[in-house]
Amino acid sequence: MTAPQPPENTNDNIAVDVKSVTKKFGTFIALDSVSIAVRDNEFFTLLGPSGCGKTTLLRTIAGFESATSGSILLYGENIAALPPNKRPVNTVFQHYALFPHMNVAQNVMFGLQRLGMKDTQAQQRTNDMLELVQLSAFSDRLPGQLSGGQQQRVALARAIAPNPKVLLLDEPLSALDLKLRQAVRVELQQIQQETGITFIFVTHDQEEALTMSNRIAVFNEGRLQQTGNPAEIYNSPENRFVADFIGQTNLVDVTVHEIVGSVASCTLFNGVSFKCAAAVGATTGPGHISIRPERVRVVATTTESATDTTNSGLVSGTVSRHTYLGTDMHVEVSLPDNSIISVRLQNSDDVYIPEAGAVVELQFEASGARLLSD
Numbered sequence: 001m002t003a004p005q006p007p008e009n010t011n012d013n014i015a016v017d018v019k020s021v022t023k024k025f026g027t028f029i030a031l032d033s034v035s036i037a038v039r040d041n042e043f044f045t046l047l048g049p050s051g052c053g054k055t056t057l058l059r060t061i062a063g064f065e066s067a068t069s070g071s072i073l074l075y076g077e078n079i080a081a082l083p084p085n086k087r088p089v090n091t092v093f094q095h096y097a098l099f100p101h102m103n104v105a106q107n108v109m110f111g112l113q114r115l116g117m118k119d120t121q122a123q124q125r126t127n128d129m130l131e132l133v134q135l136s137a138f139s140d141r142l143p144g145q146l147s148g149g150q151q152q153r154v155a156l157a158r159a160i161a162p163n164p165k166v167l168l169l170d171e172p173l174s175a176l177d178l179k180l181r182q183a184v185r186v187e188l189q190q191i192q193q194e195t196g197i198t199f200i201f202v203t204h205d206q207e208e209a210l211t212m213s214n215r216i217a218v219f220n221e222g223r224l225q226q227t228g229n230p231a232e233i234y235n236s237p238e239n240r241f242v243a244d245f246i247g248q249t250n251l252v253d254v255t256v257h258e259i260v261g262s263v264a265s266c267t268l269f270n271g272v273s274f275k276c277a278a279a280v281g282a283t284t285g286p287g288h289i290s291i292r293p294e295r296v297r298v299v300a301t302t303t304e305s306a307t308d309t310t311n312s313g314l315v316s317g318t319v320s321r322h323t324y325l326g327t328d329m330h331v332e333v334s335l336p337d338n339s340i341i342s343v344r345l346q347n348s349d350d351v352y353i354p355e356a357g358a359v360v361e362l363q364f365e366a367s368g369a370r371l372l373s374d
Contacts, residue, residue: 014037015040015041015074015198016061016073017072017073018057020034021035021067022069022070023067024068030056031053031056032223034070034223035224036057038198039215043212043214044199044215045201045209046203047206047216048220053222054219058170058200061166061200062084062087062168063082066080074166088165088166089165089167090166090167091168091170092152092155092156093155094170098151098158099143103142104143108126108154108157112126112162126157129157129158130157133154133156133191134187135150135154148175148176148177152184160191163195166197167197167199169199169202173203173205174203174205185208185211210230216230218241218246235370237279237290239372240288248292253286254371259282262278264282269315269335272313274366279371282372288371289364289369289370289372290372292344294344296342298361298362298363300354300359313364314361317334318357318359322353322355326347329347333360
């Protein structure tokens with residue numbers, strides 16, 4: 001499913017505005033001057049490895065942690081002084097924290113009753129939420145009688161029932177097996193679209209972030225590395241961390257001679273000239289380009305023709321390994337400078353797939369390469 005496009009970015013529809021937030025635990029800096037603006041009705045994902053600060057930011061938005069400095073605004077209102085139970089946000093945790101002695105309906109209704117909603121209204125709202133998550137037939141079951149995916153949907157229904165302005169999701173799919181996780185991704189997108197609630201989703205799973213999100217914020221060591229839509233994050237990484245963390249990429253050493261506007265003129269290790277897009281902050285001198293395996297072309301060659309360096313982006317090497325992946329073939333090519341280039345080829349009758357030991361030429365697609373800022 002294609003994620004819906006969020007509204008245009010204007011000051012009037014910013015749901016959560018994180019401004020220069022720093023969070024310290026003693027001398028450890030968990031968040032280092034982080035600024036993010038999450039739009040209304042957006043599926044926004046905080047992505048990064050374990051310990052990068054994404055869950056700390058989520059907990060700070062929820063009110064379970066307080067920022068050391070900076071501010072967080074919810075629809076223009078500073079919520080720093082509000083305790084968690086007074087903030088119009090709800091959280092779905094990795095471990096669903098359902099009441100084991102209550103059935104599904106009672107779990108969903110509990111929060112509504114605590115808010116003072118009349119029983120008849122609470123019952124109707126509960127029915128609506130269970131229908132939304134496709135669990136109406138399970139309303140009388142206890143959590144222990146449900147699968148992991150069903151428990152996750154109960155937790156989601158309970159969190160959405162009070163109609164929060166923002167829903168925070170802390171790795172809610174990590175306990176599910178792969179096939180179920182893929183199915184629940186689709187359900188989460190559908191629920192977000194149907195309810196119109198702003199979702200802020202935490203994950204370390206790159207595929208999860210790319211397939212579900214309107215926009216992604218990539219974190220590392222407490223710092224925001226890059227924010228953008230999935231295509232921008234994947235195709236136009238700003239630095240080595242983002243390029244290497246999101247999917248698979250080749251980091252190729254180059255010498256950068258000139259950067260004009262957003263185009264860099266480089267030479268590869270073998271002296272071949274190469275032009276590609278440059279990230280903001282990229283400089284002349286030694287550098288690295290990122291090029292995805294699917295943006296490298298492979299052609300058969302001979303030892304004699306391997307010395308030809310007249311073609312832009314052309315290098316030669318020897319196939320050291322190839323791995324069958326069903327629809328694709330993963331090929332590793334060793335270059336004369338001892339670096340390894342990974343290539344992903346689609347299994348097709350008209351695609352040349354070299355055997356191990358074959359000498360090949362690799363053509364880097366200039367449109368798929370990017371000079372990084374570090």
